[in-house]
Amino acid sequence: MNSLTDQPIGRVVPAPEGHISGEQLEQARTARRQFMGKALAMGAGAVAAGRAVAAPKGEDAILKLPAHTKGLGKPVAALGYGVPSQWEGNLQRRESPGLTRVSQASVSFCPLQGLFGIITPSGLHFERHHQGWWDIDPSQHRLMVNGLVKRQRVFTMDDLMRLPSVSRIHFIECGANSGPEWGNVALPTVQYTHGMISCAEFTGVLLSTLLEMCGVDKKNGKYVLAEGADGSSMTRTLAMDRAMDDVVVAWGMNGEMLRPENGYPLRLVVPGVQGVSWVKYLRRIEVGDQRYGTKDESIHYVDLMPDGTHRQYTSIQECKSVITTPSGGQTLLDQGYYNVTGLAWSGRGSVKRVDVSVDGGRNWRTARLETPVLSKALTRFNIDWVWDGKPAILMSRAIDSTGYVQPSLNALRAVRGTRSIYHNNAIKSWRVGSNGEVTNVQVNG
């Protein structure tokens, strides 16, 4: 795939120094209306805005004060564990009806269009299950390490949690994310096109620490098998050099224990690698001398190439990006200034640059990257845009620390054909109509 770094890069217009100025913003801000999508997500209707100050006076003003300004609110710790506002109920992860035959072997997609920054709230982390999810009693859960090790071991959760721990922010992306785009299936929103990705701070013990404790056979042990405890018998092979690198046996996610649907109480974190290798409900690590060729890596999660062969063991999620606002299903309700924002990531390192086009790839400007920019983590980008009310095509293109450039859909298809399901990291385009409606469009470029 790295041959794609050779593709031509469109003309990049240098970004203006610093932000657009306050005066410019004010001039550009003719709008009285907003993204419909955002407004709906907030339960907000049409609202007057940007108007001059004209406050009510005297007794009238007091009478018109809202209840929360006059009264006594709810007590602290009314909720020992807090929940979102009642006004945010529309922001949910959602299943794609009919995608699979049963909901226990399906996906619920992360609502990227309503999220900010790089941390995915755990309540909205995408789900992908092969036989449903469980809430396993951690006091009964065990992790076995066996195979080519000197000391086979069974660990309790308490055993694991007193070991040296690390905390790291990483993205997890399903290998099938954006799969429908291979075949010109234009799903309506970014939640469905790109919502099989999330990013969290994971805490656990390095797999290398466990393998060292068990006296791993470094001469003959070439591969590691990871096995989950749920009914799907999820099993995946990792090469030993990767297993000894940055793989984490994790119990923590975003500061607390993993959520049940994300593998509570224990999952493998394999930074940069597709989600199926992040085995949930992790119960066994076996060291072997060859690839295991399990069902989940020989039949599933393989790419059918144009010559009819299967591309297997393709685990690294290549550099990719997507604009999340404005995106499909949202509506620009007036001309003027907009903050265009999105996410970029690479399974090979950090995001070096993101360029954005508003004219279907003819001209590109470099976006601002929010810090921190971390290896194998989501990176948030923002860029100013003043919409003139004419049709526009918005695209983002990420470049990672290895120099790899996110490819166009055509460049990807030239190598991989159109019969794949997995590993689609093509540039994504959104069309803004003159009526402000944003729709999914494929620009082959």
Added chain:
Amino acid sequence: MNSLTDQPIGRVVPAPEGHISGEQLEQARTARRQFMGKALAMGAGAVAAGRAVAAPKGEDAILKLPAHTKGLGKPVAALGYGVPSQWEGNLQRRESPGLTRVSQASVSFCPLQGLFGIITPSGLHFERHHQGWWDIDPSQHRLMVNGLVKRQRVFTMDDLMRLPSVSRIHFIECGANSGPEWGNVALPTVQYTHGMISCAEFTGVLLSTLLEMCGVDKKNGKYVLAEGADGSSMTRTLAMDRAMDDVVVAWGMNGEMLRPENGYPLRLVVPGVQGVSWVKYLRRIEVGDQRYGTKDESIHYVDLMPDGTHRQYTSIQECKSVITTPSGGQTLLDQGYYNVTGLAWSGRGSVKRVDVSVDGGRNWRTARLETPVLSKALTRFNIDWVWDGKPAILMSRAIDSTGYVQPSLNALRAVRGTRSIYHNNAIKSWRVGSNGEVTNVQVNG
């Protein structure tokens, strides 16, 4: 306070290179039992551990498989917004009964002893209310900018959310955090001694962007007043140079909209500054030519000094750290290896180093800092410790990027006396008894 950088630093034993080895870990790992606190938090009882592998065979093995290994689990999106495991119900923020006369003007503390990494889950973010909390309709909420500006403005939430946005990870700490420690009130757990701190990724528009849009009077405008919409009429003054620096008018927290108890739909984020200045339910920003001297900055949140004067406008949270595990209320149930972990932070920049002592401050070793290490954000530290079963006193001491060293309690008292409530950033000590019980102890050093 910076004179405290002159305090003598105890002897630092250089940290061993890299992690403790797998062999060493295995040797140190005699334990079959664990932190009682962690075990309770997990709902787990005593469990056998570290035992040799002895799996049941044949039909027995199948019969003994747990239900989750044989059956079909719950479907995806069973919860459009997910919640923690049923086994984690004990991990909650908690009010300190009797701390205040009514629960609407109280605190609920963040359970630091059960958290990992640096991101505080939004459901466990500490709360401090002055007149209770509200869930305000965002479509009705307004932010006024007035005073010494050319163009007074009222913004809707939609107006704000289309402006250039930033996302940044910062801690927020109540000025009264660790207050009881001034007077030798030894609260039992780190949740109550240090639980008025949390850390999240905040998203919003820079206050400087709004002020520029409104044409702030840079000649006469020396101060900014921030005012909240709830009944407590929370109002705080910011100096103009700070207002134009890194202050954010934020709607996002950890990727989603702010939680109601944390100021939904809009709060001020004032990095490095005590929480009371992070005005919740933010409804007004006024530019003025002098300090406002509001009740919340002239009567409250002031420190009573030994000479009877008040120390006012002390807003920056100085460098501080605390060990969260092992900490008060937990019990070490056997000798052997433990991962000692905690949090460090500074309102003046980033954490440069954290030293840990296990002998009451006579010897210090430098802990490992987890990345990312960010300015004005929590930093997680970890260090290896092999407990020999004898009484021990654990302490951590942080040093920030300005060279400031976290002071001992005595050093702090020498300057500030003992009648303060606010701004206690002294080194915290935990005593481990020979029975493994960890208790709050004050080592004056």
